[in-house]
Amino acid sequence: MTRHAQQTQTFGERLTATIAARGPLCVGIDPHAPLLEKWGLPDSPDGLARFTDTVVDALAGSVAVLKPQLAFYERHGSKGLAVLEDGVARARAAGALVLLDAKRGDIGSTMAAYADYLRPEHPLAVDAMTVSPYLGAGSLEPAVATAREHGGGLFVLARTSNPDAGSLQLVGTPSVAQRVVDTVRGWNAETPGGSFGLVVGATLDELDVDLAGLGGPVLAPGLGAQGGSAGDVRRLFGTGTVVLPSVSRDVLSAGPDVAGLRAAAHRWAESLTA
Numbered sequence: 001m002t003r004h005a006q007q008t009q010t011f012g013e014r015l016t017a018t019i020a021a022r023g024p025l026c027v028g029i030d031p032h033a034p035l036l037e038k039w040g041l042p043d044s045p046d047g048l049a050r051f052t053d054t055v056v057d058a059l060a061g062s063v064a065v066l067k068p069q070l071a072f073y074e075r076h077g078s079k080g081l082a083v084l085e086d087g088v089a090r091a092r093a094a095g096a097l098v099l100l101d102a103k104r105g106d107i108g109s110t111m112a113a114y115a116d117y118l119r120p121e122h123p124l125a126v127d128a129m130t131v132s133p134y135l136g137a138g139s140l141e142p143a144v145a146t147a148r149e150h151g152g153g154l155f156v157l158a159r160t161s162n163p164d165a166g167s168l169q170l171v172g173t174p175s176v177a178q179r180v181v182d183t184v185r186g187w188n189a190e191t192p193g194g195s196f197g198l199v200v201g202a203t204l205d206e207l208d209v210d211l212a213g214l215g216g217p218v219l220a221p222g223l224g225a226q227g228g229s230a231g232d233v234r235r236l237f238g239t240g241t242v243v244l245p246s247v248s249r250d251v252l253s254a255g256p257d258v259a260g261l262r263a264a265a266h267r268w269a270e271s272l273t274a
C-alpha cells in the first residue's frame, strides 16, 4: 500500500485485524529529555531521530499500535516534526497502526484542520489521533466526519490516568466522563465499524463510567511508570471491551538496546494476554 492510498476498511476493522495478528499492546513513543539522556543521546533533532528510528526498528514489526507523543517532537520545532513524519511513515510501512497522541480539541473550523492528520495526503498522516472533548462533543464533529471519510480513528479523553482527573471528569450526574462515553457510543452506533474510542486510564481505582455497548476501543494508558498493571487492565475492563493497553516509559527505558526493547514489550504483551 502506498503512503497516500485511501483506506478501504474502517480504523476499527484494521485495529481488530492488527490486534488479532499481533496482540493488543500499544507502545508510546515518548522521547522526553531524561530518556534521551539515559540512552546517551543529545536532546536535539539528531538525538530524537536516533531514538525514534531505534524504537520503530525494534517494535513496528511486532506491536499492534505505536503512539508517538506529539509534544516531544514539537518541542524541537520543524526539525522535530520532520523526524516524526519519517518515523510514522516507517512504522506504518512495517505494519503497525500509528495513533498520534495530539490531544487536540477546538472550535469546529479549527478542529477540521487538526483532523487533517487523518487524511492520507497529510505529511504526518496517521491511523488515529487522541482528541480532547473540553469544548463540547459537537466541537469534535469535523474530526468525526474526517475519520469516517478516510477510515481513521479517534480516541476521546474520558477518564484520564492522572490522579486529579476525577475532580473535573466526575462532576455532574451523569458525569462529564459518562457524557463523553455516551457521545462516542452514539458516533459508533451511527457508523458501526468501531472507529471511535475512548481514553480510560489503567490507573483508576474502579471503573466509574458505564462502557456497555460502546462499540469501539478503549485506550488504557498509565501502565508501568504511572502504576497501572496488567491485572488492573483485567480488573477494570474484563473481557467485554476491546482494550488497547498502553505503555511508554516502562518499555522505552529498556533501550537503546533493540533486544532489550523487544523483550520489554514482549513481557508486557505476555502479561496482558495471560
Ligand SMILES: O=C(O)c1cc(=O)[nH]c(=O)n1[C@@H]1O[C@H](COP(=O)(O)O)[C@@H](O)[C@H]1O
Pocket (backbone or CB within 6 Å): 028, 030, 069, 101, 130, 159, 160, 161, 162, 199, 200, 201, 221, 222, 223, 224, 225, 226, 246, 247, 248, 249, 250
Ligand atoms: O492519551 C494518552 O495517551 C494519555 C492519556 C492519559 O490519560 N494518560 C496518559 O498518560 N496518556 C499519555 O500516555 C503516555 C504515558 O506515558 P508513560 O507513563 O511513560 O507510560 C504519555 O504520552 C501521556 O501523555
